[in-house]
Amino acid sequence: MMKKQNAVSLLLAALFVIAAVAIAGSGRIVGNDVPAPPAIGATIEDFTLPDTDSKDRTLNSIKGSKGTVLIFISVQCPVSNAYNERMEKLAEDYKAKGINVIGVNANNTEPVDAVKAHASEKHLTFPILKDPGNKLADRLGAQFTPESYVLDANNKLVYHGRIDNSRDASQVNSSELREALDALLAGKPVAKTTSKAFGCTIKRA
Amino acid sequence: MFRRLAFLTVCLSILLAGFAVPAQKRSYKRSSDAAKPIATVTPIDTERLKSLLKRDSQRPLLVNFWATWCDPCRDEFPDLVKIDAEFRPKGLDFIAISLDDLKDINTEVPKFLRAMNAQMPVYLLNVPDPEVPITAVDAQWSGALPATFLYDATGNIAYKHFGRIAPEELRAAIEKQVGAKQ
Numbered sequence: 001m002m003k004k005q006n007a008v009s010l011l012l013a014a015l016f017v018i019a020a021v022a023i024a025g026s027g028r029i030v031g032n033d034v035p036a037p038p039a040i041g042a043t044i045e046d047f048t049l050p051d052t053d054s055k056d057r058t059l060n061s062i063k064g065s066k067g068t069v070l071i072f073i074s075v076q077c078p079v080s081n082a083y084n085e086r087m088e089k090l091a092e093d094y095k096a097k098g099i100n101v102i103g104v105n106a107n108n109t110e111p112v113d114a115v116k117a118h119a120s121e122k123h124l125t126f127p128i129l130k131d132p133g134n135k136l137a138d139r140l141g142a143q144f145t146p147e148s149y150v151l152d153a154n155n156k157l158v159y160h161g162r163i164d165n166s167r168d169a170s171q172v173n174s175s176e177l178r179e180a181l182d183a184l185l186a187g188k189p190v191a192k193t194t195s196k197a198f199g200c201t202i203k204r205a
Numbered sequence: 206m207f208r209r210l211a212f213l214t215v216c217l218s219i220l221l222a223g224f225a226v227p228a229q230k231r232s233y234k235r236s237s238d239a240a241k242p243i244a245t246v247t248p249i250d251t252e253r254l255k256s257l258l259k260r261d262s263q264r265p266l267l268v269n270f271w272a273t274w275c276d277p278c279r280d281e282f283p284d285l286v287k288i289d290a291e292f293r294p295k296g297l298d299f300i301a302i303s304l305d306d307l308k309d310i311n312t313e314v315p316k317f318l319r320a321m322n323a324q325m326p327v328y329l330l331n332v333p334d335p336e337v338p339i340t341a342v343d344a345q346w347s348g349a350l351p352a353t354f355l356y357d358a359t360g361n362i363a364y365k366h367f368g369r370i371a372p373e374e375l376r377a378a379i380e381k382q383v384g385a386k387q
Contacts, residue, residue, distance in 0.1 A: 033368075078274045078306075143349055165334040168306070173333065196336045198348045200274060201368075 037141030037160055040193045044155045047136055049104070049129040052116035059102075059155065062127055066098030067152050067184050069177070071163070072137060073103045073128070074145035075110045075118040077200035082167040083146050084122045090163075090178065091126035097185055103128035106137035107145070108205040134204045147197035150180045150190070158184060161195030246314050248307060248331040251338040257300060257328070258342070259360050265382035266356040267292075267299040270330075270342075273313045274305070277369040278351040282321050284372040285353075288379065289325045295383045299325040304350060307331045357382050 038044065046060045059068070071087060074080040091101035103126055105115045112130045119128050131137055140149060140160075150159035159180035164172045180190045249257070258268065269285055271278035289299045301323070305314050310329050318327055332338055339348040343365065346352055355364040355378050364378035 143347060162336070165336070171333045196339060196348050198335045198339070201277070201349050203276075 034143050035138050035141050038139075038157055040157055040160065042157050044140070044149075044151055044157055046155070047139075049131055049136060050112070052112055052119060052128050052130070054112060054130075057127065057129060062100060062102060063151070063155070064095070064098050064100035065153065067100075067150060067158075067181065068155070069094070069099060069101045069181070070140070070149040070151070071101065071103055072106055072142045072145050072147045072202060074105065074107055074200055074202075075114050076107075077145045079167050079199035080145040081122070082169070083163055084124060086163060086169060087146070088122075088124055088126070094181055095126075099181055099185070101126040104131050104136060104142075105129070106131035106134040106142065107203040108134065109203040132205075134202060137202050137204070143201055144197040144199040145202060146199055148177050150177070150184065152184055158190050159193055162197045167198075246303060246310050246318070246327045246329050248310060249302075249328045250330075251332055251341060254302065254328070254330060254338050255341060258356065261360070262298060263358050264296050264298050265358050265363070265379070266360075267297055267379065268342075268354045268356070269299075269301045270304060270350055270352040271301060272304045272350055273309065273317050275350040279317070281351060281369045282317075282323070284370060284375075286321050286323050286325075288372065288375060289323075291376075292379050292383060293325075297379055297383055301325055301327045303327060303329040304335065305329060355379060355382060 044059070046058055048056050048058045051057050069090070073083075073087070087101065087103070094101065103119075103124065105128060110118075115128060115130060118124075129136075136142075142149075146163055148159070148161065148163055149157060152158050159177065161176060163175070163177045165174040165176075166172050176192050176195045179192065183190045258266070260266070267288070271282070273279065285299075285301070289297075293299060303314050307329065314327070314329060330338055335348060339346055342352075342354065343362065346365075346367065349367050351367075351369065353366045353370050353375065354362055355375070357363040363382055364375070366375065
């Protein structure tokens, strides 16, 4: 009887240890474990995410007639915030040309209320979607804020990377995102289809 | 029955202790009797960064890229300060490269370093285009912070880690280099 009890105890203890290791492992922070981004030319499937009023929006319902820019942004990241004015200007400049800018907040640390308040405070008028569980960020392999993706009219990825070369607006001498949009509008191939985005890492769930 | 309960209690305690460790908050307060911390942060460009990485001191070199606005960078810094204190006397060089804004070079950056009691040389990368130095350091590096590189005594990357360091893993990698040199 005692042997049987000991065996049960050992089994339970083993289960505890296995559970502890599994749970602890799942929370480990590992560098560079973000899924790879889609290849240039890949079609981005339609998705549904809530906006800052918690209303579900699909990509296809808010995309531009000639193209769409998705930019992962943040409430708190100083690099992302350094781009607020530039992102708003970009949205204004290209909306009339048929390209819509959509912000995406995938930071698990920034609730939708904070995202809405931040957009209001910083005068960001383009739609901003919340990405709970960073599912879209995972699908697009997004790592940073800000990090941008340009889709053509058929949702094919034509550019992925930074907005420009410097968080300091006075130091900008290379505007890859605008160059990609201008090429798209002109019906020309995008010369530089990828660049390294730089900013805060997305705070994943 | 009592034995079984006692055994399970011990197991449960171990389990709970395991959960408690990652939840511990790190203190950024420095010890009062520590050595005088560094006071200045030196701005550098890409060429100066390259020369720092390609120096010929014949000592292994640990390089940490970080920024005050990067939470995991702040979280790992106390471990890096400990590693610096532990291995510098054994032959390791260590430099920290901040990717903060130049406007923070005399304020936020040294303020954080003082709080950390950091003793290693610290530079601030002042470049118009961060992609250039990022690619120059390692083409595989996305630019995500923090990023930590260990160069061997001949200037080759012996170990690298993107994201918050695992201190024991880094220690083991350093031990190999310091041991190889001695």
